[in-house]
Amino acid sequence: MPLICALTLAAAAPAVAAGHAASAVAADVPATQLDAIRRLDFMVGRWAGSGWVDTASGRQQFLQTEKVAYKAGGQVITVEGQGRDKADPRRIVDTALAIVSYDDQTGQYRWEAFSQGHVTATVPLVGDRFFQWSLQTAGPTVRYTLRFTGRDWHEIGEYTLDGGATWRQNFQMDLRRVS
Numbered sequence: 001m002p003l004i005c006a007l008t009l010a011a012a013a014p015a016v017a018a019g020h021a022a023s024a025v026a027a028d029v030p031a032t033q034l035d036a037i038r039r040l041d042f043m044v045g046r047w048a049g050s051g052w053v054d055t056a057s058g059r060q061q062f063l064q065t066e067k068v069a070y071k072a073g074g075q076v077i078t079v080e081g082q083g084r085d086k087a088d089p090r091r092i093v094d095t096a097l098a099i100v101s102y103d104d105q106t107g108q109y110r111w112e113a114f115s116q117g118h119v120t121a122t123v124p125l126v127g128d129r130f131f132q133w134s135l136q137t138a139g140p141t142v143r144y145t146l147r148f149t150g151r152d153w154h155e156i157g158e159y160t161l162d163g164g165a166t167w168r169q170n171f172q173m174d175l176r177r178v179s
Contacts, residue, residue, distance in 0.1 A: 028073075029072075029073055029074070029075045030104050032102070032104035033075055033101075033102045033103075033104050034074050034075065036102035036104070036109065037070070037074060037075065037076065037077055037100070037101075037102055038074070039126065040077055040100060040126065040131070042129050042148045043068045043077065043079070043131065043146075043148065043153075044068050044069060044070065044077065045068060045177045045178075045179060046065070046066070046067050046068075046177070046178045046179040047064075047065065047066040047067075047068070047153050047175040047176065047177055047178065048063075048064070048065045048066075048175060048176060048178050049063075049064055049153070049173065049174045049175035049176055050062065050063050050064060050086060050173070050174065051064055051083075051155075051171070051172050051173030051174060052171070052172055053157070053170065053171045054170040054171070060085070060093065061085075061086035061087070062083040062084060062085060062086055062093055062094070063083065063084045063085075063086050063089055064081060064082070064083050064084075064173055064175060065081065065082050066079060066080065066081045066153070066175060067079075067080045067081075068080075071099075075101065076099050076100060076101045077099070077100040078097065078098070078099055078100075079096075079097070079098040079099075079100065079113075080096070080097050081094070081095065081096045081097075081098075082094070082095050082096075083095075094115065094116065095115070096113060096114065096115035096116075097113070097114045097115075098111060098112060098113040098114070099111075099112045099113075100124070108123050109123060109124050109126050110122075110123060110124075111123070111124040111133045113133075120133075120135045122134060122135055129147065129148040129149065130145075130146070130147055130148075131145075131146040131148075132144065132145045132146065139161065140159040140160060140161050141159065141160050141163075141164065142157065142158070142159045143157070143158055143159075143167075144156070144157045144158075144171070145158075151176055151177040152174070152175070152176055152177075153173070153174070153175040153176075153177070154172075154173075154174055155171075155172070155173040155174075155175075156169055156171060156172050156173075157169070157170055157171025157172070158170065158171075
């Protein structure tokens with residue numbers, strides 16, 4: 001990490017000296033990428049709430065926080081989540097990090113998520129206050145659908161075993177923007 005910071009500072013020194021650090025970063029990022037990421041502004045902020053997930057041992061209730069922020073000069077958005085056991089909030093039951101980017105050459109968003117030892121890379125669907133991503137596992141296909149209304153984030157997780165003919169909900173999360 002110190003090496004990365006040192007290289008970043010060394011590379012930025014000429015631009016800082018010229019007083020153009022912020023504009024130099026923005027100039028290097030294609031406007032199509034910045035505009036596409038800005039379409040996800042409805043997600044940016046700090047969120048808190050609760051939810052549930054069905055597990056092999058039954059339904060688990062949790063408390064959730066999410067921090068969604070622009071990074072890399074507005075080129076990507078990071079989504080950092082932490083879930084705590086509702087019965088014992090001192091116990092962390094899940095942590096996750098995702099990065100949303102946009103490839104202006106393919107015209108597609110990219111979702112890369114890291115949680116519980118798993119890495120997911122997929123192309124999400126993005127709409128008006130809507131975000132959906134899915135993954136194919138060895139068994140079921142799993143998808144997460146996020147809808148944003150006002151200050152609320154409602155998310156459900158579902159899976160299918162028959163190629164999408166039927167879906168079964170096994171996750172729900174309801175958050176409120178806190179900042």
